[in-house]
Amino acid sequence: MRKPVPSVVGQRCLLVAALSLATFGLLSSCAEAPPQGTPGTPSATQPTQSFAQWRDDFRSQAMAAGISAHTFDTAFAGIEPDDSVITADRSQPEFTRPIWQYLEGAVSAARVRNGQDRLLQNTDALQRIDSTYGVDREAVMAIWGMESNFGQQMGSKNVIRSLATLAYEGRRPEFGRDQLIAALQILQHGDVPASNMIGSWAGAMGQTQFIPTTYNRYAVDFDGDGRRDIWGSSSDALASTANYLHASGWQRGQTWGFEVSLPQGFDYAEADMGIRKPIAEWQRLGVRPVSANQPIAATNASLLLPAGHRGPAFLVTDNFRAILKYNNSTSYALAVGLLADSFKGGGQLAGQWPVDEAPLSRSERIELQQKLMDRGFNPGSVDGIIGANTRQAIRAFQKTISWPADGYPTQALLDRLRD
Template sequence: MHATRFLPRLFLPCPALARPLWALSLGATLLLAACASRPPEPAATPAAPAAATPAAAVSPMSPPSPEAGFARWVEGFKVSARRAGISEATLHAAFDEVQFLPQLIELDRAQPEFNRPVWDYLDRAITPQRVLNGQKKLQQVRAEADAAAARYGVPASILAGIWGMESDFGRNYGNTPVIDALATLGYEGRREAWARGELLAALKILQSGDIDRAHMIGSWAGAMGQTQFMPTVFLAHAVDADGDGRRDIWASMADVMASTAQFLARSGWQSGQPWGGEVVLPPGFDLARADGEFKQSTAQWAAEGLRGPDGAPLPELAQAAVFLPAGARGPAFLIGPNFKVILRYNNATSYALGVALLAQRLDGGPAVRAAWPRDLQPLTRSQTRTLQSALNERGFDSGTPDGLMGPATREAVRRYQRSAGLVPDGYPTLELLQRLQP
């Protein structure tokens, strides 16, 4: 998901804390802890008594440093890891040189204020250069991708679409040590139970011999390898497809493709079924039914006047829903069960659409034909929270205001739009927010 080239971990002659280098593409600053040795003390000379050191500076009650607290957390975690069957050898390999990475805490707590519209996301995810590069990369791993497709029923282009979205076809899958990342997030405490579970899974991976600590690298959040599996997902779905006795989603493309395909197959992928496709809605179409949930067969949708762009056939689906990712003014799609399976990989409709459309382009298919409403300004997170609160106050339950446009908020928007005589497309706009505000 990051377009910068993969860079190996920095090995410094003394302990250092560095933000992952791929984060530099987001404008982050590389931070390195100073590690020069202390200069020799000058010879003592008689002097007047020095001013007393403030008591707080030497008080035994001073709080421990984050590094000391982190070390204690790691020792406590080792106790539970031993109870879970982790060997001393694995604990030494994992924690003897473990580092506290405070920059990861900043990233984990960061909540971007500005939401990217779907067209901006797709513009960045599916560039002509990425499509061309992806087609070349897919040809290079064609044997491995086709073998996984035959075994699990997931098209090679879908596997390559995920590969492209997650690591830019292997160019960058992060350079943060997974053990360090998960231990840091566990110590920070905001999601400790989750981080502890993932860290224990990472130790089990080390103990199994699938990968060693030095090569177990990934994103700052602990996602690993070329298609970014979390450790628990790795344990459940990773495959040794090349028969070398290890499940290696970092360097073995056979394992990468088979592991990704097995995850999708076990998540419900329907072999031989398309994910969906772009459609053109007939005049007067009831947009209240375009909620992504109302389902009927392609034949039934066609009978109501839906058609493919430029006369293309509709995707053949037994159960299909109309999806409007940018509201009534943007492109329309007919989506089937396999689109929902892609959401199991990353529960964001922009991501799922990105994978599907990238796969379509890798197969030589067309780009989206209809125009995106690029003049619409997306709501910021704070504006979305205001919208959610206003909807709740008027009796249109959108859930707890969190600044995220989930299904509950879209349905609340749709119900308000119907009550106000507006087009019920569930898409939030500044104009809608202004109508809701007193």
Template sequence: MRFQFFVTFLSLITCISGSAGIAEPVETSLRPIPRPTQITLVSVQSQSSAETIASEAMAEIGQRSLPTLRPRSRPDALARAQSKAGVPSASTNPAGFQSWINAFRGRALAKGISVRVFDRTFAEVRYLPQVVKLDRKQSEFTKSTGEYLASAVSDTRISNGREKAQQNQQVLDAIEAKFGVSKYVVSAIWGMESAYGSYRGSTHIPSALATLAYDGRRGAFFEAQLIEALKIVQTGDTTPDAMTGSWAGAMGHTQFMPTSYQSYAVDFTGDGRRDIWSEDPTDALASTAAYLSRMGWVRGMPWGEEVVLPDGFNFTLASGPKKLPSEWARLGVVPAQGGTIPDHGAARILLPAGAKGAAFLVFKNFDVIKRYNNSDAYAIGVGHLGDRISGEAGLKGSWPEGERALKRAERQELQTLLTRAGFATGGVDGRIGPNTVEAIRGFQRRVGMEPDGHPSVGLLRRLRG
């Protein structure tokens, strides 16, 4: 799946919040893979799919002409390659890879890995050239939020989600009661990450991590993941051959990286193992809820709600100040589905496609979802899919025709042109931060556009002109 900022998960904030909080953008997420970030949506990424390999898998794969948020979002390319050519034997390992293993062995033992566990695991480790190809072929995510949501919250995913939620109702109710996290959000993450467990990935994780660590492009990161994978084997939670997942190292029903697993996975079944690989999704679903709880999930608070903005709305308020829903209501903001929004806490207006697209009022729990995957599109997808699984209606807002996320080079060009026009962006790094948003608004005001701060294709064309 979900697919920029490779960080270890030990640096994530782990406070538990018991009161309504203010929604704030996040800097890191559970995933180390390039992800769509904010509206810029840069990705490889993001990965997964099928309700038996014949039902949901085929239905979802058929819908995936659009990229999704993870390199495993399609049937695992590595698994296909291996099924055709056979799993490589030890004799096919490059000499350099074996030399790396020999050197890594000492580092692993120094980190507390036993000789028995290391040798047992590495007896099965093979160099996987297809993993390197997939890692280097990662492309930018340039579809619009509307196109992404059409795939992420498809009719198939909604109907299968409702069925799975019903089948696992007792477990999900117990998980919600313990961790306070919405069972529908947990179900939605399950659907987004592995098509409700029907496609969890079939790549041998120790081999994939060893290959990527040896490759060296992100060697330190993947070596750290490999050490934690060995520790997981050492504690007996799984065996080396059963440790399978995506080519980039994410595992189980809800796709935990080894470091995240070590910090947040739980044994909810009470069998003595934190088993996220089993056909039984209980531990994986509970681990997801535990993760979100540790990231500050507020019990009873929604992720957000689609809203309609009044004529003459001050778009400089978007993505900016946080106000209670009652305060937004006094400014003319109303729920798209009617009624009123209770004051669950401070919330901000989010315009993922700018002034001409759908608008959302998002609470702190929206940003907690982004701890799982630091992407506005992903968080909207999870929140909206959870709502649909619970029986709520679809979105009413439209999406601008022809709109898409800008590529990194285009974002850099945008910043360069804004600077030349006299609007400082604080640098040309391709990241749309507060300085760039204010620069965009300054230019938009000058030329008579709505100052929504959105880095659109139309804005770039206007700057070029």
């Protein structure tokens, strides 16, 4: 499922590393099968054999996995490592965009208009998809828009070459090998010829940006032509997305979430994706929907503050979590939800973003984590990624200085830690 405009799928973390950094290090993954996973520990080891030697060894592994010699040799004809893939794989941008800038591009007026047009153009297919999978058509359309601009930007790299490069000398060779075997299985099945298997540098493919293992589990032939063609068939791509969301726990008729207002003196430590309460319980705590539409009170939800206590607040449901399994970035999931609402005339926010706050750079996030560690607060790995452990450490420190414990990293917080 960057981007940053992201791409899909649990283990395709490689693909959306840029997005995770762009949203203050919120972990980002791609559309992989639930349960979600990560590709493993990055490897700094350089190849100890030539690419030709590695290819021959891998050929034996592929054949042991059921790949025919013809499929392998055809797919690997003329394949050499792609240096640009390694550059992208190892890229760690220092400066990134804040969430409000990301959303401005992701939920642009042009994308909303294009999505509304596509909803009309694909009415029949979307009706059948809704009946089959029980996933709101606007959510499916929003993911299509986020992943490939409605099929217009699917990437241009040879997927076999990209994955072979990652398997040979990337940071996560196991990820590359697993995806490469899956890609060869797709070719052997006859869904797409090797010449048409194009995608991103990390191997995300087609209009839905599935990585190969996700494709093998969730791609469907919805137009009945005998091929699961997420490159050329919008029906196959949209149905495959709906199938993935359904498998990830999407609940028919349930909202992804909605903007809320918080009462004075609210305990911001409640804003944690690990805390889930019935919406009725949130309402008893003084949390109120901004719009007049009343959600189902029994539905479980978590409170999300994507820009800390100074920015808009949201209650998000299990459908939001289903989007997270497609791409494990809260910014991405929020963009999908707001874009889906915008297709229906909604999506506008009452809360204001703290646009006067400059986001922390990667080196500043690392410094913040180190200073939290030095003060006895455990932020987890000192890697510049603001994950659950770091947010918990921030909250613990914020409480000691009587600041709102929202777990959000800011320049002011870093300056206080520097004291």
